[in-house]
Amino acid sequence: xxxxxxxxxxxxxxxxxxxxxxxxxxxxxxxxxxxxxxxxxxxxxxxxxxxxxxxxxxxxxxxxxxxxxxxxxxxxxxxxxxxxxxxxxxxxxxxxxxxxxxxxxxxxxxxxxxxxxxxxxxxxxxxxxxxxxxxxxxxxxxxxxxxxxxxxxxxxxxxxxxxxxxxxxxxxxxxxxxxxxxxxxxxxxxxxxxxxxxxxxxxxxxxxxxxxxxxxxxxxxxxxxxxxxxxxxxxxxxxxxxxxxxxxxxxxxxxxxxxxxxxxxxxxxxxxxxxxxxxxxxxxxxxxxxxxxxxxxxxxxxxxxxxxxxxxxxxxxxxxxxxxxxxxxxxxxxxxxxxxxxxxxxxxxxxxxxxxxxxxxxxxxxxxxxxxxxxxxxxxxxxxxxxxxxxxxxxxxxxxxxxxxxxxxxxxxxxxxxxxxxxxxxxxxxxxxxxxxxxxxxxxxxxx
Amino acid sequence: xxxxxxxxxxxxxxxxxxxxxxxxxxxxxxxxxxxxxxxxxxxxxxxxxxxxxxxxxxxxxxxxxxxxxxxxxxxxxxxxxxxxxxxxxxxxxxxxxxxxxxxxxxxxxxxxxxxxxxxxxxxxxxxxxxxxxxxxxxxxxxxxxxxxxxxxxxxxxxxxxxxxxxxxxxxxxxxxxxxxxxxxxxxxxxxxxxxxxxxxxxxxxxxxxxxxxxxxxxxxxxxxxxxxxxxxxxxxxxxxxxxxxxxxxxxxxxxxxxxxxxxxxxxxxxxxxxxxxxxxxxxxxxxxxxxx
Numbered sequence: 258x259x260x261x262x263x264x265x266x267x268x269x270x271x272x273x274x275x276x277x278x279x280x281x282x283x284x285x286x287x288x289x290x291x292x293x294x295x296x297x298x299x300x301x302x303x304x305x306x307x308x309x310x311x312x313x314x315x316x317x318x319x320x321x322x323x324x325x326x327x328x329x330x331x332x333x334x335x336x337x338x339x340x341x342x343x344x345x346x347x348x349x350x351x352x353x354x355x356x357x358x359x360x361x362x363x364x365x366x367x368x369x370x371x372x373x374x375x376x377x378x379x380x381x382x383x384x385x386x387x388x389x390x391x392x393x394x395x396x397x398x399x400x401x402x403x404x405x406x407x408x409x410x411x412x413x414x415x416x417x418x419x420x421x422x423x424x425x426x427x428x429x430x431x432x433x434x435x436x437x438x439x440x441x442x443x444x445x446x447x448x449x450x451x452x453x454x455x456x457x458x459x460x461x462x463x464x465x466x467x468x469x470x471x472x473x474x475x476x477x478x479x480x481x482x483x484x485x486x487x488x489x490x491x492x493x494x495x496x497x498x499x500x501x502x503x504x505x506x507x508x509x510x511x512x513x514x515x516x517x518x519x520x521x522x523x524x525x526x527x528x529x530x531x532x533x534x535x536x537x538x539x540x541x542x543x544x545x546x547x548x549x550x551x552x553x554x555x556x557x558x559x560x561x562x563x564x565x566x567x568x569x570x571x572x573x574x575x576x577x578x579x580x581x582x583x584x585x586x587x588x589x590x591x592x593x594x595x596x597x598x599x600x601x602x603x604x605x606x607x608x609x610x611x612x613x614x615x616x617x618x619x620x621x622x623x624x625x626x627x628x629x630x631x632x633x634x635x636x637x638x639x640x641x642x643x644x645x646x647x648x649x650x651x652x653x654x655x656x657x658x659x660x661x662x663x664x665x666x667x668x669x670x671x672x673x674x675x676x677x678x679x680x681x682x683x684x685x686x687x688x689x690x691x692x693x694x695x696x697x698x699x700x701x702x703x704x705x
Numbered sequence: 706x707x708x709x710x711x712x713x714x715x716x717x718x719x720x721x722x723x724x725x726x727x728x729x730x731x732x733x734x735x736x737x738x739x740x741x742x743x744x745x746x747x748x749x750x751x752x753x754x755x756x757x758x759x760x761x762x763x764x765x766x767x768x769x770x771x772x773x774x775x776x777x778x779x780x781x782x783x784x785x786x787x788x789x790x791x792x793x794x795x796x797x798x799x800x801x802x803x804x805x806x807x808x809x810x811x812x813x814x815x816x817x818x819x820x821x822x823x824x825x826x827x828x829x830x831x832x833x834x835x836x837x838x839x840x841x842x843x844x845x846x847x848x849x850x851x852x853x854x855x856x857x858x859x860x861x862x863x864x865x866x867x868x869x870x871x872x873x874x875x876x877x878x879x880x881x882x883x884x885x886x887x888x889x890x891x892x893x894x895x896x897x898x899x900x901x902x903x904x905x906x907x908x909x910x911x912x913x914x915x916x917x918x919x920x921x922x923x924x925x926x927x928x929x930x931x932x933x934x935x936x937x938x939x940x941x942x943x944x945x946x947x948x949x950x951x952x953x954x955x956x957x958x959x960x961x962x963x964x965x966x967x968x969x970x971x972x973x974x975x976x977x978x979x980x981x982x983x984x985x986x987x988x989x990x991x992x993x994x995x996x997x
Contacts, residue, residue: 530872
């Protein structure tokens with residue numbers, strides 16, 4: 258339906274507010290350009306000197322290393338000279354003005370207008386490009402674009418400069434003589450292949466392999482797959498290519514698993530396997546806000562309970578009196594059991610609350626022991642009190658420590674650890690419990 | 706339906722080993738959860754309204770899916786009972802009645818010749834050196850339901866893995882295989898199927914599930930494509946980096962749309978605010994110019 262907004266007259270363009278400073282800056286810029294052009298005529302570049310300087314610069318590994326970019330687009334590898342190399346070349350070539358300007362920035366609409374230019378002041382060749390940079394982050398190389406709006410000013414600034422830098426790269430390429438750039442690229446490649454570090458090829462291969470292993474956790478097999486031949490047959494050229502890849506990864510143009518995919522092999526499928534993944538964790542119960550975000554498993558390959566059926570039997574330590582009468586929920590799905598009291602009514606339908614089953618979910622013996630020790634030090638000694646405190650902390654009632662999952666235990670152990678470190682641990686615990694109870698109450702109301 | 710599945714409610718993230726298909730697809734999370742097939746429906750060019758409608762009006766069973774289900778049942782060893790109907794096709798009233806009865810009983814109806822084919826397929830899988838190992842009875846659990854909460858959006862997500870292995874590979878990866886039946890399993894056909902049915906989104910989604918629940922730090926998701934026609938050739942593939950990255954991006958995109966529509970309680974259809982402008986697709990435009 259049309260609204261008044263739709264029918265409103267087209268907005269009359271309003272001249273942007275221009276400060277006095279801007280006006281001065283504008284006239285200063287005009288004068289500067291004129292002066293630069295005059296200076297360029299008076300002091301023309303010495304091409305021979307420029308070539309020599311370029312050759313020296315490109316012989317430096319520090320420049321050669323950052324001279325190329327590489328990324329994947331539509332499954333193909335795109336490569337070329339980086340803006341850093343081209344800027345350096347422009348500086349050496351001389352009498353080239355270049356840069357990027359932020360012409361306007363609009364945080365409400367979420368876009369900026371950027372200008373990138375390169376100008377050969379002597380030949381009077383100028384290449385400039387204005388570009389509208391959306392304040393979004395493309396989370397994709399190609400194909401489907403996932404645009405995420407940038408809010409942080411710093412992110413916007415970086416998006417602007419990154420985009421403009423790419424335009425600057427093109428502008429510089431147009432203004433600088435092709436042969437000059439090509440020779441520089443060639444020399445940089447040569448430098449990458451022969452860095453003059455006094456190492457033999459074999460030593461350099463070993464060094465690169467170590468670097469990949471330590472830097473990107475890429476082992477020899479993956480590196481060899483990337484190069485396409487065994488490390489023993491690598492040439493200086495291969496090493497140079499690897500260096501470019503590594504720099505591209507560092508810059509974020511390429512991801513490690515894209516550059517060095519860990520290909521699945523028949524051997525991996527059919528070969529030896531290690532015990533079991535720590536079969537899982539289940540986070541605290543019910544509506545409450547995501548409690549302590551997806552806990553990092555403490556150690557990945559926990560040897561504990563494989564997926565086998567027998568419970569890892571978390572001990573009911575001291576447990577003096579009455580063994581817990583109520584059935585734990587670990588056994589088959591309860592048929593007509595009413596939902597636990599704290600559960601929100603959820604749907605109208607009769608609902609049995611299914612909990613993740615499987616012994617591997619249970620907290621380990623060590624964790625249970627640890628919790629008991631922590632709670633004792635906080636003067637929570639009786640079994641009931643312990644279960645009560647734990648239940649409050651994880652957001653659902655515990656009938657026995659069997660109900661505690663490994664992830665929950667990890668979370669609570671960390672929490673108690675911090676409480677124990679507080680100046681007055683017992684008080685800190687009381688306060689936390691009060692807060693948790695309140696949070697749970699409001700959470701339940703809100704979640705319904 | 707006889708197998709009136711008990712209504713379950715899931716309020717805690719985790720791996721739920723015993724949910725039936727029906728319980729899983731009925732979405733047992735009180736406030737709703739998003740599955741990878743839901744995500745596919747939510748993504749452009751589909752408007753969110755389609756997903757919103759479809760989740761309250763599930764599609765009726767279709768013969769192609771029944772065949773796939775039957776194959777899954779025999780390969781994975783779990784799933785609803787098969788009801789073999791001794792008829793050459795579904796054209797006769799008798800066959801159709803048998804099919805209706807099977808649906809009524811919660812079974813999957815298959816024609817006798819289809820059943821024979823499915824048996825052949827399961828057999829081929831068992832004998833395949835890689836696929837046989839991937840679905841080796843006892844080495845994993847079939848049809849596992851995973852529920853977790855997305856860190857970024859707070860959206861509940863769910864996934865139903867064909868197979869969740871008990872062990873991790875020598876390279877420290879949890880290898881999750883997914884079984885697909887198809888007409889052709891050649892590289893080209895598989896690549897197109899991945900794009901068309903957005904299998905890359907599924908691969909990303911399921912890998913994210915396993916990682917979010919701490920099942921493994923590294924996941925290797927493998928597709929086991931098997932041709933429906935004899936000799937039921939099998940092609941085990943992994944997806945390339947670009948496909949996976951795109952898959953992850955799609956999953957983020959779908960989650961964002963879901964979170965936004967849920968928060969606004971508004972599931973828009975095609976835009977009603979503006980009249981769309983439509984032209985011929987690029988390929989047709991070229992043709993047009995040439996014949997003009």
